Amino acid sequence: EVYLPNPYCERGKPFVLSADPKGKYFVYPHGKTIIVREIEDPSKGYTYSEHAAQTTVAKFAPSGFYIASADVTGRVRIWDTTQEEHALKYEYRPLAGRILDLNWTEDSKRIVVCGESGERYAHAFLWDSGSSVGELIGHTKVANSIDVKQSRPYRVVSGSDDSHVGFYAGPPFKLDHKSNNHSNFVNCVRFSPDGTYFASVGADGKVFVYDGKTGELLTELKDGDKAHSRLSVVLQGLCFQFPRSMWNAETASLVSTFKFEDALENQQLGCLWMGGHIISVSLRGDITYLDESNPEQPKRVLKGHTRAITAVTAIPSSGKAFTASYDGKVCRYDLSAGLAIEMNNAFDSSVVAMKAAGDVFAAVSIADTGSITSIEASGLGDRFVLGSTPVDVSCSSGTTLVACLQEVVTLGDVSAKLSVKYEPQACALHPSKPEAAVGGKDGKIYIYAIGTDQLEETKVIDASGPVFALDYSRDGRYLASGDGNRNVFVFDTSDWTKKMDRWRYHTARVNSVAWSPDSSLLASSSLDTNVFIWNMEKPTKRIAIKGAHPQHDVTSIAWLTDRTIVTGGQDGAIRTFDITPHE
Numbered sequence: 001e002v003y004l005p006n007p008y009c010e011r012g013k014p015f016v017l018s019a020d021p022k023g024k025y026f027v028y029p030h031g032k033t034i035i036v037r038e039i040e041d042p043s044k045g046y047t048y049s050e051h052a053a054q055t056t057v058a059k060f061a062p063s064g065f066y067i068a069s070a071d072v073t074g075r076v077r078i079w080d081t082t083q084e085e086h087a088l089k090y091e092y093r094p095l096a097g098r099i100l101d102l103n104w105t106e107d108s109k110r111i112v113v114c115g116e117s118g119e120r121y122a123h124a125f126l127w128d129s130g131s132s133v134g135e136l137i138g139h140t141k142v143a144n145s146i147d148v149k150q151s152r153p154y155r156v157v158s159g160s161d162d163s164h165v166g167f168y169a170g171p172p173f174k175l176d177h178k179s180n181n182h183s184n185f186v187n188c189v190r191f192s193p194d195g196t197y198f199a200s201v202g203a204d205g206k207v208f209v210y211d212g213k214t215g216e217l218l219t220e221l222k223d224g225d226k227a228h229s230r231l232s233v234v235l236q237g238l239c240f241q242f243p244r245s246m247w248n249a250e251t252a253s254l255v256s257t258f259k260f261e262d263a264l265e266n267q268q269l270g271c272l273w274m275g276g277h278i279i280s281v282s283l284r285g286d287i288t289y290l291d292e293s294n295p296e297q298p299k300r301v302l303k304g305h306t307r308a309i310t311a312v313t314a315i316p317s318s319g320k321a322f323t324a325s326y327d328g329k330v331c332r333y334d335l336s337a338g339l340a341i342e343m344n345n346a347f348d349s350s351v352v353a354m355k356a357a358g359d360v361f362a363a364v365s366i367a368d369t370g371s372i373t374s375i376e377a378s379g380l381g382d383r384f385v386l387g388s389t390p391v392d393v394s395c396s397s398g399t400t401l402v403a404c405l406q407e408v409v410t411l412g413d414v415s416a417k418l419s420v421k422y423e424p425q426a427c428a429l430h431p432s433k434p435e436a437a438v439g440g441k442d443g444k445i446y447i448y449a450i451g452t453d454q455l456e457e458t459k460v461i462d463a464s465g466p467v468f469a470l471d472y473s474r475d476g477r478y479l480a481s482g483d484g485n486r487n488v489f490v491f492d493t494s495d496w497t498k499k500m501d502r503w504r505y506h507t508a509r510v511n512s513v514a515w516s517p518d519s520s521l522l523a524s525s526s527l528d529t530n531v532f533i534w535n536m537e538k539p540t541k542r543i544a545i546k547g548a549h550p551q552h553d554v555t556s557i558a559w560l561t562d563r564t565i566v567t568g569g570q571d572g573a574i575r576t577f578d579i580t581p582h583e
């Protein structure tokens with residue numbers, strides 16, 4: 001299963017959503033990934049992760065069989081939607097710079113794109129050869145938006161930072177005329193589905209409606225004397241829907257206004273009208289399902305991570321997982337429902353590690369702070385302050401262990417602090433006795449006895465490189481480590497001999513290791529995008545999950561049950577995998 005990230009939006013920049021012509025999916029870009037989600041059940045969907053650079057826009061072909069997605073390098077990839085492999089059909093580079101918008105003609109044979117480029121700001125080409133089908137000229141600055149009339153005769157309209165709206169007839173497409181009704185950037189242009197109208201919205205707060213066939217200006221939409229500083233527009237039949245207003249195109253009258261709390265993070269940057277659903281995306285990444293019949297109250301709001309996942313922990317057999325991301329957001333997942341609940345009192349900066357034990361979980365942030373929170377709470381617990389930057393955290397039996405760059409700290413039932421001369425990178429607590437393990441950048445693992453108010457070093461173990469991951473088995477018999485030299489080691493805690501020292505199948509640094517609740521299996525994740533499952537009873541056997549987070553490193557891993565893992569990655573997604581051990 002995959003639990004998809006929400007959109008990552010930037011202030012003042014339009015965000016493009018697109019609909020499946022069959023009415024099942026909507027699609028949007030997220031980092032180097034394209035996210036495809038079901039509109040009725042947004043917990044279901046899939047990802048496409050074959051772009052080598054940050055993606056900017058994706059649109060379904062009217063046939064529904066392909067998606068065209070673009071990125072900041074000016075490349076367009078056209079890929080199959082009908083097979084799980086999503087095979088690449090064609091790849092082109094129509095612009096030399098970032099592509100900001102694209103669209104298909106209704107016969108799925110031509111594509112138009114626009115964006116940033118030193119040579120041209122828009123281009124039209126055949127989908128199966130890349131051959132030009134006209135010249136989309138006329139703009140002198142970045143073109144922000146482009147659309148195609150979905151009926152013959154075809155028309156193309158574009159909007160630019162030069163404040164002009166370009167209108168093109170074809171194919172082959174040629175400039176018919178430019179409109180200069182806007183006095184500032186044109187942020188979005190869209191045709192109505194039947195092609196009767198198109199509209200433009202700009203940074204000047206104005207919205208204009210034009211004839212879809214001739215490009216003639218018909219009217220300006222106003223609420224009395226007030227203009228609207230909106231960034232995107234979606235047309236459905238005779239109504240125009242903005243993130244906060246709905247209009248009747250024939251009468252230019254306001255139909256309804258959708259209310260949002262007056263806060264910067266609620267700035268609405270993109271919207272989509274898809275069948276009976278109207279959705280809007282905010283600056284903080286929330287996807288809001290608006291209700292035409294009750295504009296004051298949305299039908300639902302989808303929350304979740306918008307940035308890379310930095311930490312994952314789980315409560316075994318409960319179906320609950322806790323995840324944290326680069327922006328400090330912490331979410332609780334009820335994996336049976338498949339959707340995230342965002343926890344209040346989030347951190348202000350990146351969460352570097354989390355660990356659950358019993359009925360609490362601990363989290364630490366790069367801002368030298370941490371919290372201990374009940375798993376039933378709606379918000380994170382009160383902050384505690386650390387003396388240096390934390391790198392890892394562990395919990396067990398009422399004690400919390402934090403490894404910082406200059407010290408090792410215990411909190412809870414035992415409160416102690418120990419300054420260290422090495423640089424810690426990972427830590428773990430023994431599940432049943434007062435013992436801690438700390439992995440150093442110097443390639444050593446330091447074992448400490450936890451006293452009533454102190455930490456006493458009892459053993460130093462050599463690893464093969466900087467130790468980035470540690471975990472005790474639940475029965476306390478073993479300590480597993482993962483290091484910068486790609487090794488996964490297992491030590492016997494009774495005498496600290498190496499039980500396993502040949503598990504070196506990762507091709508990059510090991511980020512995380514975690515024991516299954518029954519202590520029989522060990523999972524490891526890495527920068528190489530892969531996850532391996534190791535079996536203590538069959539040490540020569542391994543289960544490889546290649547590309548667990550395609551094109552992205554797997555940052556953290558935890559066990560939900562004895563045979564199910566949950567992972568987090570740089571792609572912002574949460575994924576679960578069922579494990580079947582070798583017989």
